[in-house]
Amino acid sequence: MIILFGFVLNVISMQIVGSSFRHLQGALNVEIDQISYMMSAYLMAEVVIIPFSGWLSRLISIRLLFLCGLSGFLLASIGCAFTNNFYLMVAFRAMQGFTGGALMPLMFSCIYLLFDKKQIPIILAITATIGVSSIAFGPAIGGWMTEMLSWRWMFLYNIPVAIVLLILGYFFLDLRDREPKLLKQIDFSGIILLAASLLLLLITLEEGAELDWFASYIIRFSSILCIITFFLFFYRELTADNPIIDLKIFNNRNFSIGCINVVVFGVLIYVPIFMLPVFLGEVRGIGPWEIGAMVSVMGLAWMATGPFVSILLNFLGGRALILIGCILIFIGTRWMVNITSEFGFDELFWPQVLRGVGSQLLWVGNQYIAMYFVPRIGIQNAASMFNLILRLGGAVSIAVTNIFLEKMQIIYYGYISNSINMGSAILSATSQKIEGLFQNFPVLPNFTPNFKALLAAEILGQREGFIMAINNITFFIMWFAIIPIVLLPLCKKTNDK
Structure with a gap:
């Protein structure tokens, strides 16, 4: 549990700034696009250390790597909380990612090193419920802290939690096995x-x-x-x-298929988590706390499924969980294909619930079949590769989504601008909203009707073009949920199912 909560701390810290970009922009006095470097620096540093964490845990022991990584994470969090300099903030975020990234594969290694195969289903359910579901809670926690306290608390809360985990780890973590000979074979x-x-x-x-x-x-x-x-x-x-990394692990067919599935998982999870806050902030104009609350619905559904997933895994097997999970994700994602500017919490609730339940089933089922036949000596190496591929899958999918979001918005904006009827009811309503926004500024000159209509057409075109781009990307990623189903017949059956 000590290592599990270290993992949670790292996962939440990566996503926590996602709903508070505008507050950070003002506090650090930079452009909004520069703020994205805070997440990029974290991700880059994390991705660099993850593949080596398996080797490091064998060299210096899981216990010492956990204590060193968490100590570095604590110092980096202090730096993030108290700096007012953007470049120092990026440097401390990179340090957070580097030291926190070393903690990620440790949790997966411990599942298979400390427990026998009969206990693994319940342990997988617990770790997925508490650990991986925290991906969706980062923006909610960050938004609440920013609005209720200040942006600094997104980093300050790490300090007492990390100190408690360090004390517990020092006294109670008894994973001291190490292989000093690896130092001579670097x-x-x-x-x-x-x-x-x-x-x-x-x-x-x-x-x-x-x-x-x-x-x-x-x-x-x-x-x-x-x-x-x-x-x-x-x-x-x-x-x-x-x-440094034994690539022969990919000779294991189930592990290779599991790695393909974890890329799919990264696309299906990270892309909507990236697009939904952007839609809610830019189109609906709501604050960080509300954005975080809407995004966290998926995480709550994930957690609510936790008590039942181990029973389902024992009863149905990993392959059935993958099948059911993919179907639920497909339906939930399809539900989100036709969002409009009026979509809010009620309209997004059930799609998020279906995606959360499906994600829990897909994650647990896939991890179970992927690691089932990995020999004990290769567990740490396999866990590192599994986490690296998940992170890379998420990073690449978000980058590609960002490209298509920008390009498609421009294309659809052109279509909409050319087809808007200047006398339409929706354009008149938008014009009235614009007039209402400026009615408290008497020093501004009165807008002519023609200018108001043109401005309304511009705003309407940008907004609807953005929504159409999101819908098309959502429709495309929906089909990724079919890939694990297609690969299921190739998976070697585990002894239970």
Whole structure:
């Protein structure tokens, strides 16, 4: 449980700034697009350390890695809470991601190292209910703290929690097994190549839209270098006597299919969590706390499913859970395809519930079949790879979504602008809203009817174009839920089902 709550602390901290960008923008005196670097820095640092955490836990022990990682996370949280400098904030967020990222695979390793296979279903249910569902609670917690206290409390709350976990870990965590001989067999080439390739990939994804993608020589250069370093890394790890990451784990068919499914999971979870707050903030104009509350419905549904998922896993097996979970996610996502500017909590409630229940079933079922046949000696390596692929899947899908959201909004804006009837009722209603916004500013000149109509058409086109873009992206990602179902016949059956 100590390691589980360390994992929760890390997951919430990554997502916590998602609903409070505008408050942070004002506090740090930067542009809104610069604030996104706070999440990017966290993600980049986290992705770099995750693949090495399995090797580090074997080298210095799970206990020591947990204590070191949590100590670094504590110091980084203090830095984030008390700095007023944007660049220092980004640096401390990167430190948070690097030290917190080391904690992520430890939880998955401990499930399979400490418990026998009969106990694993209930442990998976507990960890998924408390741990992974916290992905959806980050924005809610951040929004509430920002509105009720201040943005600094998004980081200050980490301090007492981390201190308590450090004390408990120091006295009660008894996972001291280590392999000092690994220090004499460090695969420096593998470490450098993997870290370089991951950083280049994330830089390409984060900066691509800003630099107009392959029109920029920087993006072309980073993309080519990323591909080269990835190929060199794979060659190195497949031929090295003591690879930093044993890629032979992918010879395990269930694990390979599980990794494909976890990419799908990342797309189905992270993309809506990314788009929904943007829609609620930009279109509905609601505050961080309300945004967080709406997003957290999925997390609450996930948690509510927890007490039953282990029973279902024992009774039906992992493959059946994947099937049911994908069907529920498909239905819930399809429900969100036709959102309008009037959609609020009531309209989004049931789609979020279905997606939350389905996500719990898909996650537990997939992790169960993916790790079932992994030998004990390969657990830490497999857990690191599993988490790395989840994070990369989420990062790539969000970056691609951002690109298409921007491009499709422009396209649909053009369609709508050309088809708006200047005498339509909706345009008149929008004009009246605009007039109402400025009625308390008598120093402003009166708008002519023609100018009001043009301004209303512009606002209406931008808003509806944005909504149509979201709906089309949602429709596209809905079909990802079919992929795990198609792969089910290829999964090797576990002994229970």
